[in-house]
Amino acid sequence: MPAKSEIANAARALIRRAFKGSLASIDGRNDYPYASLVTLATDTDGGPTLLISKLARHTANLAADPRASILIDETGALADPLQGARVTIYGKAEPAPEPGVRRRFLARHPEASFYADFPDFAFWKLKVEGAHYIGGFGRIFDLTADELLVPLTDAARLIEAEPGIVEHMNEDHADALELYATALADASAGAWRMVGIDPEGFDIVAAGAARRVLFAQPIGTPEEARKELVRLAAEARAGRQ
Secondary structure, rough: OOHHHHHHHHHHHHHHOOOEEEEEEOOOOOOOEEEEEEEEEOOOOOEEEEEEEEEHHHHHHHHHHOEEEEEEOOOOOOOHHHOOOEEEEEEEEEEEEHHHHHHHHHHHOOHHHHHHHOOOEEEEEEEEEEEEEOOOOOEEEEEEHHOOOOOOOOOOOHHHHHHHHHHHHHHOOOHHHHHHHHHHOOOOOOOEEEEEOOOOOEEEEEEEEEEEEEOOOOOOHHHHHHHHHHEEEEHHHHHHH
């Protein structure tokens, strides 16, 4: 039986890699669950965020009843999808006008910049209350919000510095990002971009693919971030030799 921390790590990584998910809201017209496809990103703590239109049925549902769940899975390429990993996150959805939510979402979905400022669109986030993770047959676990999300208590300086760190890495260290992806995250070479950094690790994307790279230990400051990024680059180079 895997440790609960191992399962929580797997669930967090699955959420961080997601570009989309199935949102279930309570339909105000008939009180039945209403499932819809939405694009996703994550807040700094790993909670899912959305950019949705008030003209959409799911947005009207959430405005009337914020209870919702989001199913994320990576089983599409499997002959037997039930052997693959998936996670259902549940909680209450609420508007999220914070600049960090917008920045992180558009970094993952740059095409959304075209309509993000339309008056009927707004950013939302799911305030996570728990999750149900299935890693295949016999690997079924319930997770609390505390087990699923990354603590941010001592990370104020890192969160404040995140935009600058991400910009610096993308503009000046594209070679390092590709090295992280190929040597540490089992990815193919490509134009990898950093889209977010948090106390546990950072997220990179390229051509519709996403990877999560973890730090050796939690960080909370820009200085600690720099040390970990340098250490990971050295680790990746050493692994290539």
